[in-house]
Amino acid sequence: MPGTYEFEDFLLKVSTPFYLLLICVEIFLTYRPSHEHHSPRASYTFKDSFTNALLMLLNGGIDLLFRTAYVGVLIWFYNMGFKAAVSNPFFYWFSLFLLEDLAFYTLHYVDHHSRLFWAVHVTHHSSEHFNLTTGFRSSVFQPLYRFFYFIPLALVGFSPADIIIMYSLTQIYGIIVHTEYVGKLGWLEYIFVTPSHHRVHHASNVQYLDKNMGMCLIIWDRIFDTFQEELETVPPVYGLTKPIENATLANTVLHEWKEIGKDFKQKTDLRTKLNYLIKAPGWSPDGSRMTTKDLQKINQEGAIKSLYNK
Template sequence: MDSLREQWLILISTPIYFIIIGLEILLSHLGHRKAYTLKDTITNLYLMLVNSGIDLTFRIVYLAILQYFFLHAVMQWHNAFLYWMILLLAEDFLYYWLHRFDHKIRFFWATHVTHHSSEKLNFSVGFRSSVFQPLYRFIYFIPLAWFGFRPVDIVFMYSATQIWGIFVHTEMIGKMGWLEHILVTPSHHRVHHASNPKYLDKNMGMFLIVWDKLFGTFQEELPKEKYQTIKYGLTKNIENQNAVTIIFHEWRQMWKDVFQRGISFRQRLGYLFGPPGWSHDGSRMTSDELRASEKIGEGACNEIPIDPIIVNQLIPNSISKAP
């Protein structure tokens, strides 16, 4: 029964994916927007297939772990409507924290970075998966099993909300009125995929935007007259992309950083578990430092006096000490 329910979800969503992707390709060509390239789309499908293969292979393991906690659950549910409503809210809440930690801890960013590596934004980018995420994603959902939600229902709910998460990867849909206050919309998710400093690490939700508003990670998409045009991709995009580098480039760089000579054990841990962009010598910038640097630049343009001591605290040494 549970397997049949998931199969129905796939059967219903798959033709919808083909239709909306086909329409988006057609509309983007008619409007000369070039939303798709063949190489980028093939990369999206490749990453989806690798992710799906890992997920299916590892599924028996994480379902067994979730089942263990379900068998030791601290409560039972007797109201079906309440069961599914709370599961939706709780799963989306936990996904928000999974996604936030993927952005804020470099060890997890090394996996999630693949999803942000496209310089395009279209429906097919929604399939550009974080390849190794199935190996640890279930850990965030253990509390759901412990509170009496069946593992197969947890997996089903994640798959259902992920469908919405795919649909918000587009430039074709503008703002959606009152829904902007409740749901993650294409406008919100364009911000999430932008590499502009103001937009980095914002709008982490999958289905509901309320978590971002509650926990301080919300950023509205601003019109061009108020801020820069959105630029998609990474702050430093991958050179020489291929089937291997697209998945492992950040892991390779992290290995080099951790095992470089002349740094302390604590600094090595910083390269593993600090925020992406952290460096012991200030040679790189985190998202917070990039935002601070941008604000300082804006202040200088507006001729606002700025304390040089604050500048030196906010900008890494390699920049603040540049001649």
């Protein structure tokens, strides 16, 4: 797909200076002398930003190495499926945008609700900072399975080349919502994923966990009941509920896999071992640990008790 590669190369050349400009502006806002909203170095550290860049390069390298395989799979399904007769190019691209955003929502939902995939995605959430470079803090191994969610698009007649182009375009939007410097955006909050929505997504506050999964559109979260508004009374606390103790690059990528390994070493049957992989992060056979749903249930019960005790 030479045309696709040329377009991606064009996007890279255009988006890179755009990202760098935005990052420089955000750094200036963070460190300017009159800055009162954040304490110095609250939004950026060199180590964190450097780690984000390395994770982006690792993700990109794996994506390039694996591209021939996943493009081949998409082409095979495209040829096996039916070609939807869509003569109107606007309707074609708009439909692809909607369905691909829904596919990403599904991917993202599974990444948060199955420990096997959370072990990959947790890298993106492990930073205790939230800035534009956080958007590059990639889930390193996601290219190995992400394409599975796009197979239905190929089956119904969307060209694999167009699927890849659309994903590349929406990724740009997905990166620039990683900022603390844009407040709520009025009516846009009802349709699109905004920085406010994505701050919630990256927060480790109990009521914010596993919320706002969309890439570009927030409508999926509103439809499937995973939406949470950013509350003035609950400022986001970024990072994981259990921070990484030794945040080397290797540990940032592999720490959850190490925890899975510890669980597998326990004397349990095969079904329990599979549940450690398939079920939600925090699941345990004896209930000694808590999933997001468990934590949110306790948090809600506590809020109700507090309300009645007033």
